[in-house]
Amino acid sequence: MNKLLTALRFERSALLFSFNSFAAAMLALYVGFSIGLPRPYWAMMTAYIVSHxxxxxxxxxxxxxxxxxxxxxxxALLLVPPLVDSPVLLCLxxxxxxxxxxxxxxxxxxxRSYVLMLAGYTAAIIAFPSVNTPDQIFDVAVARFEEISIGIVCATVVHSLIFPRPVGGPLVARLTSWLSSADQWALDVLHERSATETDRERRQLAAAETEIHLLSKHLPFDTSNLREITNVVHALHTRTLVLIPIIDGLNDRLSALRADGHxxxxxxADLIEQVATWIAGGADRNGAEPLIAELRSVAxxxxxxxxxxTLLSASLLTRLVDLVDTLGDSHTLLDHVRRNKPLSAELAELVDTKEHRPLHxxxxxxxxSAGAASIxxxxxxxxxxxxxxxxxxxxAMIAAxxxxxxxxxxxxxxxxxxFGIFNLVALPIAAVFQFxxxxxxNDFPMLVLVLAPILLPMGVYMAAPRTLVPAMAMITGFCNALALQETLSHQDFADFLNVNMALxxxxxxxxxxTGFMRTISVDTSARRLLRHNWRDLAHHARAGASAEPVALAGRLLDRLTLLTPKLAAVSQSGELRGVDVLHDLRIGMNLVTLQKASPDFDTTTRDLTERALNGVGEHFSTRSNGRIVDAPPGxxxxxxxxxxxxxELPPSTAKLAGLSAMVGxxxxxxxxxxxxxxxxxLSMKGPSA
Incomplete structure (x- = not known):
């Protein structure tokens, strides 16, 4: 029953999306006809391309x-007039x-990436058809800008006013689901459930993190009231981001204790049970402080x-402090987003602090890719x-x-x-309509009626990521082949065939x-991502100042999202066999913690810590250069x-943090x-530690 309801909801949202996209396209086409644009079908195509x-x-x-x-x-306006007499140079x-x-x-x-990507191929779209009539370049450029802009504006207006589907709702739902899954993962780790189960949970959570991050980028432009608390949502995402290495670190330490038979x-054990009870009870921030104090005291x-x-146990307790602190903040922030519950002064300060999260x-x-496009x-x-x-x-335009x-x-x-095949499929459909x-x-209402049976079903498939490319290829191929002009004039078959064959x-x-110079195998792509990870770890191990944990975790988690499906697709042989995609993340967080704690150590301890960190940097530098070797005994x-x-240091917060990180x-x-x-x-090898 639940699956049926989910399918019906999906079908309803897909139908609404298709209706909105069609309405935006027809509005853009109507405006293009009304103001006498030479190619109003560009406005119609743009409305579909922009729709989401x-x-x-x-x-x-x-x-x-x-x-x-x-x-x-x-x-295009700057390049065509001076270079039109040198076509080779213009093309170059x-x-x-x-x-x-x-x-x-x-x-x-x-x-933001759309700015430059469109700036690139828009210049080609305007410049190349204008080389035969350079004296009309300004008129062509203005008309093309108007056509594309009308399509963008119409899509924005229609999708914002008619049955809008805000980003806020899905984003909060995903954050809620993510935090609930993180709670369950933490409970599974603390209750020592099967490694297979916890491994699946951590991979799913890691993969969802970048998706949530990219979705939140649209929040400032949203139609929901969550737009007003964008900073709160970003603060919540910042806290959830570091939960993955915290919980995975807990699992790592508990696994080490179990492997040694300790x-x-x-x-x-009693403190672990208290933390598990606190999580199962909703992870209320009010109950977190006494628990944190007791954990720190024992550690x-x-x-x-x-x-x-004993050192592993102390490191475990320090990770439990991080877990309770971060999980409590996350639930409080989520309650504020969902129910407008008040925030403490500390969380209000976190909300006002903007942390940059770089992606891979x-x-x-x-x-x-740039070279392939140019060639x-x-x-x-x-x-x-x-x-x-x-x-x-x-x-040349379509290649770009x-x-x-x-x-x-x-x-x-x-x-x-x-894309090419479905463009080809759309061609005979467009030919039947055209001729x-x-x-x-004879009029615009009739045109809308004859286009609806074709475009509305195609629009439904645009709503699903799996069928987006074929549907988009069909729609753009159909609209482009139909080439609706300002007077509804009709082209002859030779022109129709000539233009579409060029595409x-x-x-x-x-x-x-692309196949000759741009395509790489999944195995090669996975190795590249791993080398990027190792290069990052080498840099942060040697850096004199600590990195921001959110920045490093964000970059490593982003690569983890890219790596997970690749490692599942390659044959697990040779160097990629049994790769733990969170291993680098755990090491990265330990490096950050040590870099933050070491300034509070005494001179001797700080020098020894820096020596160890430099050794870690050398090790990962070697791996990043292509030599997959184990860490040296030295x-x-x-x-x-x-x-x-x-x-040997006196008790302090820095000592606990450094101890936990070095053990990790x-x-x-x-x-x-x-x-x-x-x-x-030590000189002897023994069982896992």
Missing amino acids: PLAGAVRSKAIFRLCGTLVGTTV VIALWIGACLFVSLLDRTP ALSPEV AATPHDADWA RDYGMALL AVLLSCALWIMSGWRDGAAA VVCCFFATMDDPKPTIAS TVMPQV FVGVFIALWV LLADIDHALHAIT LRGNLFPKAVAYQAAGL
Whole structure:
């Protein structure tokens, strides 16, 4: 029954989305006809391209699309008149502009990226068809800007006013579900449930984090009242972000204790049960402070000559403090978002503090994608110029658009091929309409009636991510082939075929160039992401000042989201066999903690800690250079020396944090080393620690 209700809700939302998109497209087409634009069908196509099931996403992208269109139009106006007599140079400059814009946009990965991506291929859309009539470039540029802008504005207005689906509702629902799943994961870890179950939960939560982050980017443009408390939602997301390494660190320490056959002391076991009861009871912040105080008190009582099991227990208690503190804040912030409950002074300060969360940037792949786009455009231009093909400009235009649209994929070939195939499927449908139906259409209401049976069903499939590309290809192919003009005039079949064949040539060239120089295997992509992780860890281990935990965790979690499906797809052989995608995240958080705590150590302890951190940096620098090696034994000795020095410090918050982080580093880098002994260096190998 629940599945049926979910399916019905999906069908209803998809129908509403299709209706809104169709209404926006028809409004844009009507405005284009009314003001006498030469190609009003561009406005109709743009309305469909801009449409999104969430109103906030349409509004946020609309602003950036308008800016990108304006920049691209301006560039075309500046380039065509002086370079029109040098077609090769003009094509080269436009191709380089497209590549440069795509390169920068791929490094952003937020809605802002639309500015430069559109600026790139908009210049091509305006410049290439204008080379035969350079004296009309200004009129063409203005008309094209108007057509695209009308489509953007109409889509924004319709999706904002007619049955709008705000970002706020789905975002809060996902945050609520995420926090509930985090509670359950923490309980499963504390109750020592199966590793398979907890591993599945942590992967799902990690994958959902970046999705929530990207969704929250649209909140300032939303139609819901959550737009007014955007800072609260961002603060909540900041707290949930660090929950993943905290809970995973708890699991890591409990697993180490179990692997060595150590039983928890009655006092520690009782505290774990208290934390579990507190979480099961709703994780109320009011009940957190006494629990945190007791956890810190027991952890601070760890003797300086403690054995490895006692140190693991002390580190476990420190992680429990972090868990209770962060989980309590998260639930309080969520209650404020959902029920407007008041915030404490500390949380109000957190809300006012903006922490930057950088996402993963792959300069190498961005450069390859930019190069592929530029070369595809140049090849299309070469075919156009050398053959004297009247409509060859369309091939260069579509090559630019296709290369930009699908540049974020590891292997864009299947998607580009699908786009081309469904464009081809739309062609005979458009031909039937163009040469049999359209001659009977005499006014705009009749045009709307004949287009609805085709466009409305296609719009339903646009609402689902899995069928978005085929549906979008069908719609854009149909609208472009129909080429509705200002007077509803009808083109002859030769012109119809010539223009559309140019589009397929552009898609084919984009497909060929992409396959030749841009496509990488899933295995290679996974290795690249892992090397980026190791390069980050090497940098933060050697850095003199600590990184912001949210920034580092955000970047590592973003890569984790990208890595998880890739590791599941590759054959788990060789170096990728049994890769733990959260291992790097745990190490990264321990490095951040040590960098923050070490300034409060005495000189000797600080020097030993820095020596150990430099060794960690050397190890991950070696791995980032392609040599997948285990951590060297000398690093284990450095970590043990630093760990022993930290245990000798007088009780303090810095000591507890440093002790927990150093224990975490040792356990993650040397899982099979013999247990730490206060006596000093170790030379024997033993069971997992």
